[in-house]
Amino acid sequence: MAVFLYQDGEMMPLIEVDDLYYKYGQEDDWVLAGVDLEVETGEFVAIVGHNGSGKSTFAKMLNGLLVPKQGVVKVAGLETKDKEEIWGIRQRVGMVFQNPDNQLVANIVEEDVAFGPENLGLESQVIKTRVKEALTAVGMEEFRRHAPHNLSGGQKQRVAIAGILAMQPQCLVLDEPTAMLDPVGRKNVMSTLHDLNQNLDMTLIHITHFMSEAIQADRIIVMDQGKVALQGRPAEIFGQLDKIKEYNLDLPQVTELAVRLKQAGVDISSDIYEVDRLVNELCLLK
Numbered sequence: 001m002a003v004f005l006y007q008d009g010e011m012m013p014l015i016e017v018d019d020l021y022y023k024y025g026q027e028d029d030w031v032l033a034g035v036d037l038e039v040e041t042g043e044f045v046a047i048v049g050h051n052g053s054g055k056s057t058f059a060k061m062l063n064g065l066l067v068p069k070q071g072v073v074k075v076a077g078l079e080t081k082d083k084e085e086i087w088g089i090r091q092r093v094g095m096v097f098q099n100p101d102n103q104l105v106a107n108i109v110e111e112d113v114a115f116g117p118e119n120l121g122l123e124s125q126v127i128k129t130r131v132k133e134a135l136t137a138v139g140m141e142e143f144r145r146h147a148p149h150n151l152s153g154g155q156k157q158r159v160a161i162a163g164i165l166a167m168q169p170q171c172l173v174l175d176e177p178t179a180m181l182d183p184v185g186r187k188n189v190m191s192t193l194h195d196l197n198q199n200l201d202m203t204l205i206h207i208t209h210f211m212s213e214a215i216q217a218d219r220i221i222v223m224d225q226g227k228v229a230l231q232g233r234p235a236e237i238f239g240q241l242d243k244i245k246e247y248n249l250d251l252p253q254v255t256e257l258a259v260r261l262k263q264a265g266v267d268i269s270s271d272i273y274e275v276d277r278l279v280n281e282l283c284l285l286k
C-alpha cells in the first residue's frame with residue numbers, strides 16, 4: 001500500500017481539500033463554498049447530496065480538471081493548482097463517469113483497455129500484462145476479444161473501469177457510474193468496486209444517488225449547497241432522520257422498509273442498513 005509521509009514522518013492523507021471555493025463564471029454564486037475534506041489511502045467513500053449540491057464539480061477538482069478559485073486541493077501532497085504537478089495528479093486519480101459509451105474508444109475490449117497505457121508510452125509487454133490484470137480485476141477477462149458495443153451497460157462500465165485501472169492510479173473517482181445501468185449491471189459494478197477496494201487496496205470516491213449503494217462505503221459524505229454538510233459511517237448518517245430530510249436525501253430502501261414495519265407495529269429495529277440484518281430480524285419474529 002502506498003503511504004505518503006510529511007517531512008516530519010507523519011502519515012499524509014491521499015487527498016486533502018482545504019477551504020475550497022469554486023464558481024464557473026465571474027458573477028455566479030459559489031458552487032463549492034468552503035469544502036474541507038481528507039481521504040486516506042484505501043478508504044471507500046461515498047458522496048451523496050441532492051441535485052446541484054456540487055458533487056460533480058467537486059469530483060473534477062480531484063484530478064485537476066478544475067482548479068480552486070480559493071483554497072487548496074492536494075493529491076499525495078501535490079497541489080492541483082501547480083501546473084507542473086498535473087501529470088502526476090492525473091496518473092494518481094482516475095475518473096469514471098456516468099455514460100460508459102462516452103468512455104470507450106476502441107472496437108475490441110482489450111484494445112480499449114490498452115489505450116491509456118499506450119498513451120503512457122509503456123512497452124508492449126508491460127501493456128499486455130496491465131490489460132490482462134485490469135480486465136481480471138473487473139471480471140471481464142473472458143470478454144477481451146469482444147466488441148464493446150455488444151456488451152451490456154454494466155459490462156461496458158466495467159471495461160471503462162479496467163481502462164482506468166490499466167494506468168494504475170491510486171484512487172478512482174466515480175461520478176454516478178451506475179446511473180445508466182440496469183439492476184444487474186449496477187450490482188456487478190458495485191461488487192467490482194468492493195473487489196478493487198478490498199483486493200487491490202484501491203481508494204474509491206463514489207458519487208451516487210442510490211442510498212443502497214452509499215451504505216456500502218466506509219464513510220458517507222453529504223454535500224449540500226457546495227459544502228460538506230455531514231459525514232460519518234453509514235449508520236451514523238442514516239440514523240439522523242431529521243438531517244436526511246433537511247438535505248433532501250432518501251433512506252436506503254431496506255431502512256425505509258424497517259422503519260415502516262416498525263410504524264405498523266412489527267417488533268423490529270428501525271436502524272437497519274443491510275438486507276441480511278432485516279432478513280435475520282424478520283426470521284426471529286414469532
Ligand SMILES: Nc1ncnc2c1ncn2[C@@H]1O[C@H](COP(=O)(O)OP(=O)(O)OP(=O)(O)O)[C@@H](O)[C@H]1O
Nearest residue numbers: 024025031049050051052053054055056057058223
Ligand atoms: N459547466 C458549468 N457551467 C456553469 N455552471 C455549472 C456547470 N456545471 C455545473 N454548474 C452548476 O454548478 C452547480 C453544481 O453542479 P454539479 O453538477 O456540481 O452538481 P451535482 O451535485 O453533481 O448535481 P447532480 O446530482 O444533478 O449531478 C449547479 O448549480 C450547476 O448548475
Ligand SMILES: [Mg+2]
Nearest residue numbers: 055056057175
Ligand atoms: Mg453530478
